[in-house]
Amino acid sequence: MIYINQHGEQIEISQADQQWLDDPYFTTLQCRLPADAKRAALAYRVSTKGQVDHDDIPMQKIACRKFAQQQGWRVVMEKAEKGVSGSKVSASKRDVIQELRTAASNREFDVLLVYMFDRLGRIESETPFVLEWFVQHGIEMWSTHEGQQRIESHGDKLMNYIRFWQAAGESEKTSVRTRDRIRQIVSSGHYAGGFVPYGYRAVNKGRVNKRDQPVKDLEIDPEEAAWVREVFEKVANEGASGYAMARMLNERGLRTRQGAKFQSVNIRRLIRHEGYTGYIMTKAARSEFMPQLQIVDSDLFTKANERMDSRCKNAAENKNAAKKSGNPTLLAGIVVCAHCGAKMSAFLHTDRYKLADGSIREKVQAKYNCYQRGQHLRECDGQSLYLAERVDGVVLALVDQMFQQIKQEPYDRSIEQRIRQQDAEWNRKKQAAEKKIQAARHKQQRYEEEIVRCLDGQSAFSEAMLARLIQQAEAEVQQAKNEYAELLKNDSSRTTVQQIRKYYDEFLGWANEFDLASIPRKRTILAQLLEKVEVGKGYRVRIVVRGSYQQFLKREQELDGQGCKQDLTNSR
Numbered sequence: 404m405i406y407i408n409q410h411g412e413q414i415e416i417s418q419a420d421q422q423w424l425d426d427p428y429f430t431t432l433q434c435r436l437p438a439d440a441k442r443a444a445l446a447y448r449v450s451t452k453g454q455v456d457h458d459d460i461p462m463q464k465i466a467c468r469k470f471a472q473q474q475g476w477r478v479v480m481e482k483a484e485k486g487v488s489g490s491k492v493s494a495s496k497r498d499v500i501q502e503l504r505t506a507a508s509n510r511e512f513d514v515l516l517v518y519m520f521d522r523l524g525r526i527e528s529e530t531p532f533v534l535e536w537f538v539q540h541g542i543e544m545w546s547t548h549e550g551q552q553r554i555e556s557h558g559d560k561l562m563n564y565i566r567f568w569q570a571a572g573e574s575e576k577t578s579v580r581t582r583d584r585i586r587q588i589v590s591s592g593h594y595a596g597g598f599v600p601y602g603y604r605a606v607n608k609g610r611v612n613k614r615d616q617p618v619k620d621l622e623i624d625p626e627e628a629a630w631v632r633e634v635f636e637k638v639a640n641e642g643a644s645g646y647a648m649a650r651m652l653n654e655r656g657l658r659t660r661q662g663a664k665f666q667s668v669n670i671r672r673l674i675r676h677e678g679y680t681g682y683i684m685t686k687a688a689r690s691e692f693m694p695q696l697q698i699v700d701s702d703l704f705t706k707a708n709e710r711m712d713s714r715c716k717n718a719a720e721n722k723n724a725a726k727k728s729g730n731p732t733l734l735a736g737i738v739v740c741a742h743c744g745a746k747m748s749a750f751l752h753t754d755r756y757k758l759a760d761g762s763i764r765e766k767v768q769a770k771y772n773c774y775q776r777g778q779h780l781r782e783c784d785g786q787s788l789y790l791a792e793r794v795d796g797v798v799l800a801l802v803d804q805m806f807q808q809i810k811q812e813p814y815d816r817s818i819e820q821r822i823r824q825q826d827a828e829w830n831r832k833k834q835a836a837e838k839k840i841q842a843a844r845h846k847q848q849r850y851e852e853e854i855v856r857c858l859d860g861q862s863a864f865s866e867a868m869l870a871r872l873i874q875q876a877e878a879e880v881q882q883a884k885n886e887y888a889e890l891l892k893n894d895s896s897r898t899t900v901q902q903i904r905k906y907y908d909e910f911l912g913w914a915n916e917f918d919l920a921s922i923p924r925k926r927t928i929l930a931q932l933l934e935k936v937e938v939g940k941g942y943r944v945r946i947v948v949r950g951s952y953q954q955f956l957k958r959e960q961e962l963d964g965q966g967c968k969q970d971l972t973n974s975r
Contacts, residue, residue, distance in 0.1 A: 416461060417691065423465045429478075430857045441543075442786040444503060444512040460485070463518040470547045471516055488554035500533065507542050514543045520552065541582065547661055598660065602631040602698050621683065621696060628698045630657065631679065635699045637708035638674060642712060645670035674711050680704050703828055732791040733926050734798060734936050741939030742785030744773040749791060764790050768792070771938065789938055797944045798936055805948075806914035809907075829890075836890055839881040847876035910952050 422428050447463040460483055471478050482499045506512060515537055534544055539869040546553040601604050604627075631650065637643040645688035646665030652665045659669060676684075682695030683690040701709075731751040752770045755763055786806050848870045851881050856862040856871055864872070869965040913928050920928065934947040 410438060416465070420465050420472045423468045424461060429468055429472075429920075432472055433477055437474055440475055440477040441514055442479045442512045443471050443474075443482040443514040443516050444482065444502065444506065445471065445478055446482045446499065446515065446517050448499075463754075466518055467516050467548045470545075473881070474537070474545075475522070476514055476516070480506060501815040504536070506596065507540050509543075512542070514545055516545045516547070518547055520546050521547055522545075548821055577598060589958060600676060601660075601673060602628040602679065604695070623696065630655075631673065631698055634670065634673060635679070635703050635707045638670075638710055642710050644951050645674075645711075671711065676706065683893055704884075732771070733795045733922070734771070734791075734931055735926070737930055737933055738771055738775065738794065738936045738938060739772040740783060740785050741943065741945065743775050743783035747771040747773050747789075747938070750786070752777065785940055793942055794936070794938055797942065798933075798946060801946055802917070802932070806917060809910050809914050832890055833887075836883065836887040838879065840887060843876060843879040845875065847880055850876055906952060 416424075417618060427941060429888055445464075446591050447467070449460055462665050464481075468478065480503075482503060483718040484499045503515065507515070517563045520534065534552055537544055538552070538554045545894045546552070569792060599621070602624060603621045604624040606622055607617045608617045608620045608622075610620060634643075634652075636646050637648065648670045649665040657665065673679075678684040678689075678696075679698045680701050681692050681694055683693065683696065736746075738749075749769060749771055751767055754768060756764045756766065758764055771789045771791055771794060773783060776787040850869060853862050853864055853869055857866060859866060862869070910932075913932065917925060917928060932952055934949050937945040937947070938943075
């Protein structure tokens with residue numbers, strides 16, 4: 404079934420959805436419900452002349468019938484309005500609304516279900532009271548996308564009025580309709596726009612919308628499809644890794660849709676994409692099988708995914724084993740490349756040397772690896788590998804100097820005074836922010852209270868002016884809240900007078916413990932003490948100490964050793 408919706412788009416309803424428009428099929432489902440099931444009335448509406456001609460009621464009907472069946476409601480009434488503007492025609496002059504009111508008064512149904520609440524009308528000064536009337540008469544008001552509308556207090560009534568009065572929710576409604584249209588398009592086997600998967604291309608095949616604008620469809624790109632199929636085959640039959648496949652494509656000069664080099668994550672997403680078996684897919688929908696779009700068969704797809712699952716499992720096990728190994732490095736997790744900023748990983752590397760007598764000597768050494776540099780994934784002019792022993796030695800020399808300093812210098816009370824001054828300033832800002840929120844909320848409340856006076860004709864403000872003022876007040880409240888939240892976030896990193904003594908004792912304890920500590924314990928201490936360690940060419944090392952402990956280091960320190968420069972800098 405094909406129809407043109409109010410947006411001028413051709414929509415084909417899939418067979419799976421079309422059956423919900425079949426009355427005998429729906430009646431059969433309804434007969435399976437218990438005898439005491441809630442009774443539901445369904446209401447649909449299209450407003451403009453164009454919408455009547457194109458008729459988008461089928462989409463509303465499918466959504467409402469599905470929702471009612473899922474909720475276990477027995478549909479006893481369905482009402483449709485065509486060509487009635489909800490923003491121009493009063494509810495008192497709309498036959499369907501009056502029929503529903505009469506039926507509600509006679510207790511002919513328990514639930515009134517609509518596609519969206521704006522199907523009841525869009526007159527901001529009237530529609531909320533239409534909803535309220537049904538609720539007051541014992542009818543549950545439901546929307547397939549907005550859930551149940553409750554009116555249990557004066558506040559609910561006021562907010563209900565404001566919600567319909569303001570147009571803020573219109574964009575969300577439009578988004579919902581858009582998602583539904585996309586789902587219908589995809590379910591009907593058509594390309595809905597957006598990202599084109601590797602192996603396909605979007606082309607014009609003569610399909611147009613109502614505005615005679617061309618609408619693209621997908622077809623297989625033979626060249627891309629060939630390498631997509633090759634990737635699947637190598638992963639499935641040879642157990643190739645995502646990294647190996649990314650390198651293969653990069654060496655051939657292929658690039659992602661964004662023009663970047665392939666990475667293993669791109670390969671994993673490709674292998675996981677079921678659409679290659681002959682479907683158009685989105686997050687919310689998938690088409691029926693389309694053989695003209697099939698690049699790999701289901702057996703190859705399943706085998707490739709099983710091999711990838713196996714590799715991921717083995718990688719996880721190897722990672723856990725590495726954590727439990729005797730890797731002697733001290734800085735894993737906090738060491739970064741000084742050139743590209745990427746975190747570096749630690750591993751045991753086997754170097755092989757050929758001796759004068761022709762024999763091969765192997766030496767296992769711990770090293771830090773800049774993965775981005777090594778795999779050419781990012782512009783980086785640093786080294787890919789650094790001897791961990793040498794980097795760790797530079798850091799240990801400086802850390803030892805820090806520990807000697809903390810041992811020799813007594814606790815400095817001036818630090819406490821500085822902290823107290825910071826506390827006083829922070830409290831002043833906090834009080835100012837709280838007053839700002841209170842003032843903005845008071846302004847918003849005054850405008851909202853004016854709504855009732857406006858309805859009674861006693862206000863100096865018009866409805867439109869009140870709407871604008873409420874929106875402005877809401878924006879001021881939100882801005883004040885954001886400022887307050889930012890202030891509180893910063894508070895989480897502040898150091899209190901009570902904490903400063905704790906940090907000093909902790910720092911001093913580490914200094915006394917470090918020399919005799921085990922490798923794992925040293926690794927833990929360094930991770931708590933240091934923010935990061937930057938390593939560059941020539942083993943140039945820069946150490947950043949966490950702000951909590953930097954306070955006890957009176958000055959920036961620089962040492963020259965082994966041709967390197969190390970400096971301490973507060974990161975906060």
